[in-house]
Amino acid sequence: MVKYFLGQSVLRSSWDQVFAAFWQRYPNPYSKHVLTEDIVHREVTSDQKLLSRRLLTKTNRMPRWAERLFHANVAHSVYILEDSIVDPQNQTMTTFTWNINHARLMVVEERCVYRVNSDNSGWTEIRREAWVSSSLFGVSRAVQEFGLARFKSNVTKTMKGFEYILAKLQGEAPPKTLVETAKEAKEKAKETALAATEKAKDLASKAATKKQQQQQQFV
Numbered sequence: 001m002v003k004y005f006l007g008q009s010v011l012r013s014s015w016d017q018v019f020a021a022f023w024q025r026y027p028n029p030y031s032k033h034v035l036t037e038d039i040v041h042r043e044v045t046s047d048q049k050l051l052s053r054r055l056l057t058k059t060n061r062m063p064r065w066a067e068r069l070f071h072a073n074v075a076h077s078v079y080i081l082e083d084s085i086v087d088p089q090n091q092t093m094t095t096f097t098w099n100i101n102h103a104r105l106m107v108v109e110e111r112c113v114y115r116v117n118s119d120n121s122g123w124t125e126i127r128r129e130a131w132v133s134s135s136l137f138g139v140s141r142a143v144q145e146f147g148l149a150r151f152k153s154n155v156t157k158t159m160k161g162f163e164y165i166l167a168k169l170q171g172e173a174p175p176k177t178l179v180e181t182a183k184e185a186k187e188k189a190k191e192t193a194l195a196a197t198e199k200a201k202d203l204a205s206k207a208a209t210k211k212q213q214q215q216q217q218f219v
Contacts, residue, residue: 003144005130013166015091018124021165030161033059050086106134106147
């Protein structure tokens with residue numbers, strides 16, 4: 001049995017901008033799990049389509065229950081092949097990705113089609129499909145459920161990373177990450193607490209002075 005995923009996303013940037021950003025996605029604050037990317041093959045076909053194959057290396061920590069099933073020295077890095085077909089004439093880009101190691105534990109295959117949004121020609125829509133399978137006897141269903149959940153989480157990071165790079169390429173301020181937002185909130189909370197403390201000290205000092213003046217009046 002294979003777990004299937006189908007999702008639609010929209011980037012509020014033109015197809016040309018998304019195409020340019022696709023090759024510059026890494027690094028970004030949401031892709032710290034992506035270690036390396038290398039172009040293995042690239043060619044332009046007779047009908048002017050760009051074919052590329054890239055090898056990506058990503059970290060992919062196993063869940064604790066899966067670590068018990070495998071030797072401690074099993075590499076946590078995952079090697080992923082990415083094939084892409086770019087058709088500039090029809091403004092479509094199709095990508096296929098799949099992992100080439102840890103295949104006994106789990107295989108995740110993904111197919112994405114990038115095209116001009118049908119409602120807004122200045123936007124790009126992405127149709128994303130994924131198939132998660134496992135041949136691990138006895139726990140394949142649990143592995144597939146875990147793989148699908150992680151894939152959905154990674155899709156969210158992928159889109160945020162895309163938006164981040166698109167903003168940089170377009171000269172805009174990139175959206176802040178959750179870590180940056182949390183850090184700013186923490187600093188603001190510290191400043192507020194410090195200001196409140198200083199104000200409390202000032203009020204206490206004024207109250208003490210006023211009390212001392214009142215006591216001197218009765219002497």
